[in-house]
Amino acid sequence: MSLFWIVIRQLAEIEAMATSKKVITKEEWEKKLNDVKIMKEDMNKLVMNFLVTEGYVDAAEKFRMESGTEPDIDLATITDRMAVKKAVQCGNVEDAIEKVNDLNPEILDTNPQLFFHLQQQRLIELIRNGKVEEALEFAQEELAPRGEENQSFLEELERTVSLLAFEDVSNCPVGELLDISQRLKTASEVNAAILTSQSHEKDPKLPSLLKMLIWAQNQLDEKAAYPHINDLSTATLEDPAI
Amino acid sequence: MPASASVSSSSSHHRASPDLLVRLGSTDPEVKLRALREVKNQIIGNRTKKLSFLKLGAVPAVAAALDAAQSELLIQSAAALGSFACGFDAGVRAVLDAGAFPNLISLLSYPDDKVVDAGARSLRMIYQSKLAPKYDFLQVENMEFLLSLLSSENEPFTGLGASIIIHSCQTDIEQNTLCHAGVLKKLINLLEGSLSQRDGSLESLATIMKDNPEAASKFVSESGRALSSVIDLTKDRYPRTRLLASMCLIVIRNTSPCHLQDIGIKTKLVYLLLELLDDPGQVGEEASFVFSSLITQKEDLQKLAFKANALDKLHNQLLNYSSHPRRFQGILLVLADLCSNLESCRSKFLSLKALKLVTNALTNDNADVRAAACICLRSVSRSIKNLSAGHFTNEVIVIPLVRLLHDPCTSVQVAALGAIGNIVVDFTTHKSTFVKCGGLKLLVQLSKSMDPTMRLKALWALKNLTFLADNTCKEGILLELTTPLLSSLICDPEASVQVQALALVRNLVDGCINSVEYAFAENDIILDAIGRQLQSASKAEIGIQGMYVLGNIASGNEFHKDAVMHQLIPQVNDGDCSFIVKFLRSNDSQLRTAAIWAIINLTFPSSPGASSRVIKLRNAGIVSQIKTMVNDPSVDVKLRVRTALGQFMAFSDGSA
Numbered sequence: 001m002s003l004f005w006i007v008i009r010q011l012a013e014i015e016a017m018a019t020s021k022k023v024i025t026k027e028e029w030e031k032k033l034n035d036v037k038i039m040k041e042d043m044n045k046l047v048m049n050f051l052v053t054e055g056y057v058d059a060a061e062k063f064r065m066e067s068g069t070e071p072d073i074d075l076a077t078i079t080d081r082m083a084v085k086k087a088v089q090c091g092n093v094e095d096a097i098e099k100v101n102d103l104n105p106e107i108l109d110t111n112p113q114l115f116f117h118l119q120q121q122r123l124i125e126l127i128r129n130g131k132v133e134e135a136l137e138f139a140q141e142e143l144a145p146r147g148e149e150n151q152s153f154l155e156e157l158e159r160t161v162s163l164l165a166f167e168d169v170s171n172c173p174v175g176e177l178l179d180i181s182q183r184l185k186t187a188s189e190v191n192a193a194i195l196t197s198q199s200h201e202k203d204p205k206l207p208s209l210l211k212m213l214i215w216a217q218n219q220l221d222e223k224a225a226y227p228h229i230n231d232l233s234t235a236t237l238e239d240p241a242i
Numbered sequence: 243m244p245a246s247a248s249v250s251s252s253s254s255h256h257r258a259s260p261d262l263l264v265r266l267g268s269t270d271p272e273v274k275l276r277a278l279r280e281v282k283n284q285i286i287g288n289r290t291k292k293l294s295f296l297k298l299g300a301v302p303a304v305a306a307a308l309d310a311a312q313s314e315l316l317i318q319s320a321a322a323l324g325s326f327a328c329g330f331d332a333g334v335r336a337v338l339d340a341g342a343f344p345n346l347i348s349l350l351s352y353p354d355d356k357v358v359d360a361g362a363r364s365l366r367m368i369y370q371s372k373l374a375p376k377y378d379f380l381q382v383e384n385m386e387f388l389l390s391l392l393s394s395e396n397e398p399f400t401g402l403g404a405s406i407i408i409h410s411c412q413t414d415i416e417q418n419t420l421c422h423a424g425v426l427k428k429l430i431n432l433l434e435g436s437l438s439q440r441d442g443s444l445e446s447l448a449t450i451m452k453d454n455p456e457a458a459s460k461f462v463s464e465s466g467r468a469l470s471s472v473i474d475l476t477k478d479r480y481p482r483t484r485l486l487a488s489m490c491l492i493v494i495r496n497t498s499p500c501h502l503q504d505i506g507i508k509t510k511l512v513y514l515l516l517e518l519l520d521d522p523g524q525v526g527e528e529a530s531f532v533f534s535s536l537i538t539q540k541e542d543l544q545k546l547a548f549k550a551n552a553l554d555k556l557h558n559q560l561l562n563y564s565s566h567p568r569r570f571q572g573i574l575l576v577l578a579d580l581c582s583n584l585e586s587c588r589s590k591f592l593s594l595k596a597l598k599l600v601t602n603a604l605t606n607d608n609a610d611v612r613a614a615a616c617i618c619l620r621s622v623s624r625s626i627k628n629l630s631a632g633h634f635t636n637e638v639i640v641i642p643l644v645r646l647l648h649d650p651c652t653s654v655q656v657a658a659l660g661a662i663g664n665i666v667v668d669f670t671t672h673k674s675t676f677v678k679c680g681g682l683k684l685l686v687q688l689s690k691s692m693d694p695t696m697r698l699k700a701l702w703a704l705k706n707l708t709f710l711a712d713n714t715c716k717e718g719i720l721l722e723l724t725t726p727l728l729s730s731l732i733c734d735p736e737a738s739v740q741v742q743a744l745a746l747v748r749n750l751v752d753g754c755i756n757s758v759e760y761a762f763a764e765n766d767i768i769l770d771a772i773g774r775q776l777q778s779a780s781k782a783e784i785g786i787q788g789m790y791v792l793g794n795i796a797s798g799n800e801f802h803k804d805a806v807m808h809q810l811i812p813q814v815n816d817g818d819c820s821f822i823v824k825f826l827r828s829n830d831s832q833l834r835t836a837a838i839w840a841i842i843n844l845t846f847p848s849s850p851g852a853s854s855r856v857i858k859l860r861n862a863g864i865v866s867q868i869k870t871m872v873n874d875p876s877v878d879v880k881l882r883v884r885t886a887l888g889q890f891m892a893f894s895d896g897s898a
Contacts, residue, residue, distance in 0.1 A: 108287040109328040115287035145290040199436030
């Protein structure tokens with residue numbers, strides 16, 4: 001990512017100058033920042049990459065029209081992917097599985113861990129809905145054979161089935177499985193697998209760029225006092241603390 | 243149509259039901275479609291379900307839908323067949339038996355893109371199995387079709403093209419045909435493509451260039467950036483791509499090292515593969531085999547790997563992955579490669595106490611793991627130092643190794659013979675452990691095997707067991723082996739077996755006078771067999787071992803020496819010169835040396851019959867032959883020739 005490296009290079013130059021902890025005022029800093037040339041197209045690509053990866057299909061479409069930035073993937077595939085993700089988030093796991101299989105039957109056939117997690121989520125939903133008998137049957141028929149193939153699946157299966165042993169599941173050691181966050185975890189795993197099958201990176205670039213920014217600021221803190229960005233959502237430069 | 247997807251949801255996780263079979267055969271396309279989707283959604287990702295549907299006979303019913311005219315039916319049928327074939331050989335066989343293959347091929351020219359994609363995906367699954375029919379690249383229309391697949395924008399097509407190459411390109415004729423048809427160019431273009439296209443291209447390139455210098459040169463010269471793009475891909479973010487790129491570079495290096503002269507690349511590959519070994523999934527598993535192909539028989543790379551602490555890493559992996567058969571096998575093979583030449587690796591291996599882990603692997607449930615453990619033991623025991631220290635001759639190792647001699651799997655037996663061959667070398671006290679636990683009996687049994695490799699390895703181990711053994715041990719060996727069997731092995735149809743049998747006799751008759759007697763048991767049948775073999779020797783190695791046997795016998799008493807003379811100079815001369823003259827004129831200096839040694843032992847001046855033997859040798863033209871050899875290019879031969887001539891002089895009438 002060229003933008004990132006430009007910033008890093010600037011930081012490195014400053015670092016080289018600093019013999020002791022140097023103070024850089026907001027004016028000096030802003031002047032330096034203004035010297036950094038960033039292509040508008042690169043910024044647009046970054047935004048488009050975020051919208052596509054996160055599945056904001058309408059926003060991506062609008063952004064494409066407004067900025068002329070072409071997405072690197074057919075936007076129609078985003079709709080399908082989002083439908084799968086949404087189905088998992090709503091607890092319709094079986095529906096999600098069928099949709100993934102329609103999209104590309106190889107995904108679940110070649111990804112045993114993901115397949116297991118989806119089946120596990122199905123079991124969790126059955127337990128959540130109080131369908132004890134069906135849950136037990138499902139665990140035996142569908143999940144037990146996977147547990148035989150893989151030790152860690154077996155452990156996860158045992159943990160999930162133990163949900164049935166508690167009266168008050170919201171207050172038991174494995175209660176987190178029933179939490180909405182478990183659905184989100186499974187949904188994002190499916191999302192990532194579909195993206196990979198479409199030869200697309202599974203994470204957007206923007207968050208990792210922000211992580212690099214924080215890392216770079218921390219590195220620089222050792223050497224200099226300079227205007228920090230503390231609030232990433234506004235990116236305001238704050239006066240250096242002396 | 244997809245609206246019907248969730249209709250059957252409440253019962254869809256039940257067992258494969260015969261009712262479903264009826265619905266698959268329904269004439270109502272709606273019912274049929276629902277049934278096809280149901281099968282597909284049940285079997286994807288689920289091996290157990292695949293098997294139970296298979297047993298129910300669902301595959302032919304699903305395949306029958308490929309005759310349909312509706313796109314949706316074709317898509318669902320193709321997808322279900324592809325899933326049956328995915329990672330499941332029984333499924334591939336069923337799909338092929340149902341005759342679905344040609345119908346899937348014809349889907350590729352269907353007017354609906356979704357049908358085409360589904361067909362290509364299914365075919366790709368089939369081509370990922372060994373059971374897929376071999377693709378004939380030599381037919382012009384097949385090659386055109388393959389090129390059209392590889393030129394396509396469509397990922398399932400390029401993926402299918404790559405799978406076909408990886409599956410069916412085996413001989414150098416096929417490799418060259420692909421090169422000449424321009425496949426390399428297409429694959430190089432795909433290196434710039436999507437993730438799956440890059441991976442498919444790298445694996446295909448490795449397949450085409452393997453052991454084929456012509457193909458490797460063509461690849462390198464095809465475009466200036468071809469090689470550098472592969473090098474760049476070793477730094478890719480996806481581990482699988484990094485692995486395949488390094489595999490491709492290793493193939494190029496092993497095929498024609500001139501294209502990758504850079505020293506740095508060796509170090510990079512070593513570190514990259516060591517890093518990939520850490521991958522917990524399939525990449526880590528395959529990385530060990532790729533690593534093995536990098537370092538096998540390459541001492542410089544083994545040194546680099548040693549410096550990079552490969553042994554520590556592999557030792558950790560042995561501890562962590564003993565329950566993953568394929569990975570375990572791969573790690574053992576890499577250890578075997580590392581310890582095959584370097585003593586430093588072997589001592590590190592022993593200091594890490596890895597021997598115990600490898601010994602445990604001898605009794606693993608998986609045959610490939612057992613064989614790999616034997617190969618590893620063989621490498622580690624290729625060391626006089628470690629053999630002398632008796633690291634391998636305790637019962638903990640010897641007993642399971644001997645048991646593996648009657649392993650149901652031939653490759654395990656052969657590998658066990660290899661390890662035993664090293665372990666029985668040299669050290670008398672330990673030989674008894676081996677014999678006591680029944681090892682000798684089994685070796686003799688295997689020397690009668692129908693399989694020539696087995697006979698070869700068994701004899702090789704017996705030969706090493708006989709090496710410097712005491713008389714009791716030798717007697718035991720011959721008693722078990724029997725004279726008739728030994729003489730028939732000397733005349734084995736395989737030359738390599740003959741060599742080992744002769745070498746065994748050489749060790750047997752080595753040492754004191756009593757030892758020499760073994761060659762004369764049961765009416766000299768062993769000695770006669772040796773004479774016959776030497777007369778018709780097809781390989782220098784046979785002559786070498788045979789002449790050393792005669793040389794050892796000629797070091798015995800007068801009777802022994804005369805018997806050797808009898809073999810060298812037959813009573814009835816049919817005009818042909820004796821084999822010894824042929825050997826003395828051989829291009830192989832080792833053979834010349836072996837031949838002269840026998841003559842030296844026959845003409846040793848202090849023995850009473852030496853004088854008459856020199857006369858016989860002179861009459862047979864052997865002495866004059868040796869005289870022509872005083873300036874032999876081989877120092878070894880020259881030295882022996884002088885000794886022999888000196889001995890002849892002692893009996894000469896002054897004219898010698």
